[in-house]
Every structure is written in structure tokens, then in C-alpha cells.
Amino acid sequence: MAVFAIPNPKKNLSVDFPIEKVRQGVKNLSLINQKYRFSNSNEIFNQYTYESYEFLSLGVYIDINLNSVTENKTEITVEIRRKLGTFNESHEVTHANNHIINIVNYIAQLVSMSSDDIIKLKSSQTQNVKVKTQGLKDKNIATILALFLGGLGIHRFYLGQPLIGILYLIFCWTFIPLCLSIIDFFAFIFMSQNRFNSKYNI
The missing domain is CATH 3.30.530.50 (Alpha-D-Glucose-1,6-Bisphosphate; Chain A, domain 4)
Structure with a gap:
């Protein structure tokens, strides 16, 4: 202690x-x-x-x-x-x-x-x-979006984070959002479903 x-x-x-x-x-x-x-x-x-x-x-x-x-x-x-x-x-x-x-x-x-x-x-x-699950974000979809369209921040728009998504779009020419989206991709892969739900489905 x-x-x-x-x-x-x-x-x-x-x-x-x-x-x-x-x-x-x-x-x-x-x-x-x-x-x-x-x-x-x-x-x-x-x-x-x-x-x-x-x-x-x-x-x-x-x-x-x-x-x-x-x-x-x-x-x-x-x-x-x-x-x-x-x-x-x-x-x-x-x-x-x-x-x-x-x-x-x-x-x-x-x-x-x-x-x-x-x-x-x-x-x-x-x-x-049952009512709430109709609007839940899917971890697999977020992972795929981060991999293929992450440089444009599409996964952030999907997760209900439009401001971060806009920042990704604004700076997409710097390739920084692309690097961040790769980090997001691996974070989603190794994130447990419970942890994902606590961050994005509350």
C-alpha cells in the first residue's frame, strides 16, 4: 500500500x-x-x-x-x-x-x-x-472502417464522434489521421467487447 x-x-x-x-x-x-x-x-x-x-x-x-x-x-x-x-x-x-x-x-x-x-x-x-441494441455500435464494423477508411475518420463518425471525425478529414493530407486510424484498428482488435460497449455504447 x-x-x-x-x-x-x-x-x-x-x-x-x-x-x-x-x-x-x-x-x-x-x-x-x-x-x-x-x-x-x-x-x-x-x-x-x-x-x-x-x-x-x-x-x-x-x-x-x-x-x-x-x-x-x-x-x-x-x-x-x-x-x-x-x-x-x-x-x-x-x-x-x-x-x-x-x-x-x-x-x-x-x-x-x-x-x-x-x-x-x-x-x-x-x-x-432489446430497444437499445437496435442503435448499438458494432466492434467489427468499427474495426473494418478504421482499417479501410480510417484516414478519413469514417470510423469516428460511425462511433458518434463527429468532431474527431472532422479533424481526421481536415488533416487527412498530413497522413497523421492514417497513422492514428491504424492505432485505432489494433486497439479495436485487442479491445474486449465489454470495454468497447462501455466506451461507445453507453
């Missing part, structure tokens, strides 16, 4: 619900706010991790641990950690604490819902996703 690093913000609380009910709520956090995306889990140890991308940052991971205290009581631990490095500024900690408040509130909402309510919520989210 860095010399001036601030410990990861963490909150512990107990709720009067069985662990199965709380687990169901934790697993469905993305239904309430899609900003929080499921990352991974360990069902045996009741550990769940979500991630959130942030402006000018790689974002944070949200670790949620569940522990059954009694048959009808569950302990929840929420910890926020940076994807890269550690917290070293007070405003970063304030932002992380806001994540904790959000997560606790969302878990409370979901735990108070019945199974039927959650199914309805999933159904409505599925319909919204």
Missing part, C-alpha cells in the same frame, strides 16, 4: 432478512442501476463483485460479502476499491462513500421486493435492452 494511501472505504451492517433473500437482492443490483455491472462472484463464500466506470478513471470495484448471523439475520460488508492504485485524495473517498450509500439503498429496495416483482423488473429490463 502506498505511503499516503487511504484505506478502502468499507461499511458493515446487519439486516433482519435470511441470507438467501439478501443474496437474491445482491445478485440483481444491475436491475436497479446499470451503472453497476456484475464482475464476478464466489457463491461458496457469498462474495460478489461489481464494477463501475468513472469519468477520467478506470473506475472502482464494489466487493459485497454476506455472512449469515442467524436464520433471519445477515451481515453485509460493502467495500470499494479502485481498479488501479489506491485512494489518496479525500474527494475520491467521498465519491466511494457515495457508492456505498447507493449500493446499500439498492440492496434494501431489492430485498423488500417479492420474487414476482424481481421477475417483472427483469422482464422490463430485457425489453429495454
